[in-house]
Amino acid sequence: MKKLIISIGLASILFGVGFQNNDLCFKSRNYPLSYDIVFDSMKQTLLNANIHLKELSKKDGFISAEGTKGYGDDMYNFTFTISFDKKGDITNIKTLVSYDLIKKESEVKGITQFNIPLPIPWSKIFKYKGTTNIDNPQFFDSFYTTFDMTSFEYQMRKLSVKVAQTKNKLLQKDLEEIKKLEQNNTKEQNNTKGNE
Numbered sequence: 001m002k003k004l005i006i007s008i009g010l011a012s013i014l015f016g017v018g019f020q021n022n023d024l025c026f027k028s029r030n031y032p033l034s035y036d037i038v039f040d041s042m043k044q045t046l047l048n049a050n051i052h053l054k055e056l057s058k059k060d061g062f063i064s065a066e067g068t069k070g071y072g073d074d075m076y077n078f079t080f081t082i083s084f085d086k087k088g089d090i091t092n093i094k095t096l097v098s099y100d101l102i103k104k105e106s107e108v109k110g111i112t113q114f115n116i117p118l119p120i121p122w123s124k125i126f127k128y129k130g131t132t133n134i135d136n137p138q139f140f141d142s143f144y145t146t147f148d149m150t151s152f153e154y155q156m157r158k159l160s161v162k163v164a165q166t167k168n169k170l171l172q173k174d175l176e177e178i179k180k181l182e183q184n185n186t187k188e189q190n191n192t193k194g195n196e
Contacts, residue, residue, distance in 0.1 A: 038091040041151035
């Protein structure tokens with residue numbers, strides 16, 4: 001009986017994490033990082049992908065962004081709405097993404113050449129096909145993987161700045177000690193010359 005209860009508890013923990021927020025679980029991630037690192041890394045992730053930041057508020061915990069990508073004759077206008085929530089040592093990110101599909105279609109116009117009408121594909125026109133939310137877990141896995149890499153790079157840059165600052169401080173202390181030693185050596189040499 002005890003083993004059954006433990007097994008059920010473990011199963012609920014393991015499967016509960018995967019099905020957290022039901023169908024929205026792949027749109028939400030928790031990070032054991034500071035709020036500032038998560039927010040700044042997400043900003044940089046969007047900028048690296050040429051997604052333009054429309055509105056953002058670190059204080060209120062949200063970013064709204066848009067980007068357009070072309071694939072063949074189709075254009076997609078992506079809208080990102082991202083919210084941040086700090087709970088203890090965990091920062092939660094919720095991401096909602098939708099897109100407008102704009103299809104490029106040929107428009108055939110006729111022209112008259114020597115009094116003979118000729119149908120010629122004259123231009124491509126864009127037709128709005130509607131807005132759709134992205135619910136594909138693979139899209140969000142890829143998105144958050146890109147975020148993870150950006151966050152890692154951001155943390156490494158901050159760490160390298162701290163290392164450089166620490167090295168500078170240590171070098172300054174070493175230089176000060178060397179100057180003191182040189183001054184003491186000069187005084188001793190002057191005292192030795194004065195005693196001769």
